[in-house]
Amino acid sequence: MKETILLFNIPEKNKRLKLEMALFPLHVKIRYVKVEEYNQKLGALAGVKEIPLPEDNYTGEELPDTMLVFAFLNDNKLNQTLYALKKSGVGPIPYKAVLTPTNQFWTPLECFEEIQREHKVMSGK
Numbered sequence: 001m002k003e004t005i006l007l008f009n010i011p012e013k014n015k016r017l018k019l020e021m022a023l024f025p026l027h028v029k030i031r032y033v034k035v036e037e038y039n040q041k042l043g044a045l046a047g048v049k050e051i052p053l054p055e056d057n058y059t060g061e062e063l064p065d066t067m068l069v070f071a072f073l074n075d076n077k078l079n080q081t082l083y084a085l086k087k088s089g090v091g092p093i094p095y096k097a098v099l100t101p102t103n104q105f106w107t108p109l110e111c112f113e114e115i116q117r118e119h120k121v122m123s124g125k
């Protein structure tokens with residue numbers, strides 16, 4: 001599968017530009033996920049053909065914050081990507097995940113909620 005980064009809820013043009021400039025030299029596929037695709041599973045959004053697509057579009061709310069999902073990146077490429085994002089000045093993006101055999105069947109909303117829960121536990125809130 002092609003190394004892919006799924007980008008969710010990045011309304012600021014300046015932030016999008018900084019992300020693109022940071023990621024372009026790494027030769028990874030960048031995919032901006034639209035709100036109407038939020039009922040699809042992360043794996044399907046990343047290009048896993050075996051995961052079926054839903055029949056209808058999502059009609060709910062946007063995610064509360066920016067989220068990135070890294071798909072099919074090896075450890076070295078993931079580290080390079082995180083370093084490039086840090087250097088880019090895009091600012092903190094606390095909601096990040098790596099596509100796994102488990103979460104590939106989650107929707108973006110389910111993934112965001114899980115990351116949010118983990119952050120609360122880690123910060124003691």
